[in-house]
Amino acid sequence: MGYLVSTKGRYALRMMLDLAENSGGNYVPLKEIAERQDISLKYMEAIMPNLVKAGLVSAVQGKGGGYMLSKDIDEYSVGEVLRASEGSMVPVACLEGGFECPRSETCKTRKVWERLDHMIDDYLDSLPLSELLERGPWTA
Amino acid sequence: MGYLVSTKGRYALRMMLDLAENSGGNYVPLKEIAERQDISLKYMEAIMPNLVKAGLVSAVQGKGGGYMLSKDIDEYSVGEVLRASEGSMVPVACLEGGFECPRSETCKTRKVWERLDHMIDDYLDSLPLSELLERGPWTA
DNA sequence: AATATTGCCTACAAAACTGATAGGTAATTA
DNA sequence: TAATTACCTATCAGTTTTGTAGGCAATATT
Numbered sequence: 001m002g003y004l005v006s007t008k009g010r011y012a013l014r015m016m017l018d019l020a021e022n023s024g025g026n027y028v029p030l031k032e033i034a035e036r037q038d039i040s041l042k043y044m045e046a047i048m049p050n051l052v053k054a055g056l057v058s059a060v061q062g063k064g065g066g067y068m069l070s071k072d073i074d075e076y077s078v079g080e081v082l083r084a085s086e087g088s089m090v091p092v093a094c095l096e097g098g099f100e101c102p103r104s105e106t107c108k109t110r111k112v113w114e115r116l117d118h119m120i121d122d123y124l125d126s127l128p129l130s131e132l133l134e135r136g137p138w139t140a
Numbered sequence: 141m142g143y144l145v146s147t148k149g150r151y152a153l154r155m156m157l158d159l160a161e162n163s164g165g166n167y168v169p170l171k172e173i174a175e176r177q178d179i180s181l182k183y184m185e186a187i188m189p190n191l192v193k194a195g196l197v198s199a200v201q202g203k204g205g206g207y208m209l210s211k212d213i214d215e216y217s218v219g220e221v222l223r224a225s226e227g228s229m230v231p232v233a234c235l236e237g238g239f240e241c242p243r244s245e246t247c248k249t250r251k252v253w254e255r256l257d258h259m260i261d262d263y264l265d266s267l268p269l270s271e272l273l274e275r276g277p278w279t280a
Numbered sequence: 281a282a283t284a285t286t287g288c289c290t291a292c293a294a295a296a297c298t299g300a301t302a303g304g305t306a307a308t309t310a
Numbered sequence: 311t312a313a314t315t316a317c318c319t320a321t322c323a324g325t326t327t328t329g330t331a332g333g334c335a336a337t338a339t340t
Binding site for chain 1: 283289298
């Protein structure tokens with residue numbers, strides 16, 4: 001078994017939350033996030049571009065630059081952050097896009113995976129990122 | 141991202157279904173299952189012992205031997221078969237047993253994973269293996 | 281203009297995991 | 311005795327994960 005969500009996705013979530021809490025309308029340099037979150041700066045440098053490409057975060061280069069959320073925190077879902085950083089997020093190889101399993105027509109187990117996948121997506125996509133903040137109901 | 145369920149679990153499910161359909165109270169040799177399911181015999185030899193150890197399947201060595209389900213097909217859940225073959229089945233490393241993440245007390249994302257894990261287990265554990273058979277409502 | 285800061289890009293790599301394969305041993309029946 | 315079958319250990323190629331290293335490009339401050 002592998003993990004549905006790897007460090008890429010988990011770190012991305014923490015980076016987004018860090019931005020929400022520590023940017024005050026300003027751009028936050030990655031170095032600061034790295035220190036606060038105790039995540040390798042160089043590794044985050046590999047994760048951030050995915051969030052930028054997906055339009056979740058805006059970046060500015062040069063001195064005084066850094067990253068900033070491009071929407072209000074409660075407009076994000078956990079699912080969209082994870083998908084942007086993980087690339088793909090399915091529970092079994094059978095469901096991987098751009099690939100049709102030759103057994104899919106007669107396979108008795110396929111529906112199990114399809115429903116499982118749907119359930120996972122539903123949960124993560126309907127969960128607002130803002131729920132995870134201190135002020136959210138979960139930690140109250 | 142990795143896959144929550146690998147070939148180990150997927151093959152195990154197909155092997156159990158094959159046993160349900162093709163054993164008529166008799167022990168079925170692995171070689172037959174390998175041919176019907178088109179799965180490597182040697183690979184299955186690595187998977188079966190896990191199902192035996194978990195008590196899901198009983199084995200008899202020697203000529204005329206093989207494997208047989210130890211319960212009626214509708215007494216199994218998909219979840220117990222997967223757990224027996226996969227060993228562990230959690231969506232993120234944070235939840236791996238025998239290991240306590242030092243951040244777990246203050247981590248804002250942990251509850252996401254706990255709920256996700258619970259949801260997945262609930263679904264798979266409440267799904268009877270017999271649902272996947274031809275006669276099940278899914279393929280009707 | 282010079283300098284410091286910051287994001288961005290490519291390449292590399294150790295470790296672990298996946299998906300097997302190979303070969304031999306033990307048990308059981310015909 | 312011979313054939314069949316499960317069981318056990320070791321090996322292994324390929325991929326993925328989790329980073330690291332180094333330099334280039336852009337921008338603000340001085």
